[in-house]
């Protein structure tokens with residue numbers, strides 16, 4: 378029996394996870410969600426681990442050392458937000474290029490420390506090693522009385538996203554084109570914020586299912602649909618798109634909403650909320666958390682994700698390391 382509790386969406390990375398889960402059998406447990414949950418004396422500990430590697434996730438020429446640390450930590454902390462957990466802290470295992478100066482390592486860890494402190498936690502330990510490139514493996518630790526999961530969306534629920542999408546993807550497009558991104562786009566990539574307060578607020582508001590958009594809505598929505606055993610209709614025409622994405626999209630010949638749906642690493646949250654969650658609840662969310670929340674679709678009976686744009690359906694994919 379596979380220890381993969383929740384079915385994942387399609388894609389090479391997830392085929393590999395399915396194969397690993399199959400081989401692990403009873404040696405694995407409750408795999409497939411944003412976080413692992415461990416009950417200890419009535420409390421639920423919430424854990425997740427995430428890697429950020431030079432060349433795969435960032436280039437040193439794009440970011441300051443402090444930003445490398447901040448961004449890596451926030452990417453990991455975002456999984457705690459997805460579970461609606463509070464942040465207790467993190468462990469950081471860092472590989473440092475052989476030629477790197479000591480003060481660069483300290484600056485990277487300064488960024489890690491600033492990120493976890495902004496989420497209410499602290500650096501609790503880690504490991505240092507020398508290797509050909511920068512790599513950060515960040516293990517985050519949180520606590521939740523009622524952790525959210527990708528499982529639980531029901532037909533009739535609304536599908537909502539926090540914040541604005543596409544900024545990090547558009548920044549990447551600029552760098553890959555040899556240009557410096559516009560300030561707002563650069564900020565989205567270099568200084569993302571894990572939506573810890575938003576996640577906790579949405580759990581309190583009755584979120585039925587939640588996840589973070591680390592690989593892009595177009596791919597990540599499949600995970601929520603499959604884990605919940607429902608179909609999702611997403612209306613791309615109403616996606617909240619970050620400022621400046623349209624300009625980068627135009628250079629690539631792509632619509633802004635396509636970049637916004639495909640691009641991960643904005644670390645916004647996707648939540649299925651009961652039909653009773655409407656405009657006034659969205660306004661309460663914004664005044665409590667300081668972020669917009671936008672209804673982008675509906676949950677219905679069935680399977681799969683349908684993306685609608687200008688009256689037609691479109692095929693888009695999220696990011697997949699193993700595609």
Ligand SMILES: [Mg+2]
Pocket residue numbers: 411455456459588589590591
């Ligand atoms: Mg996640």
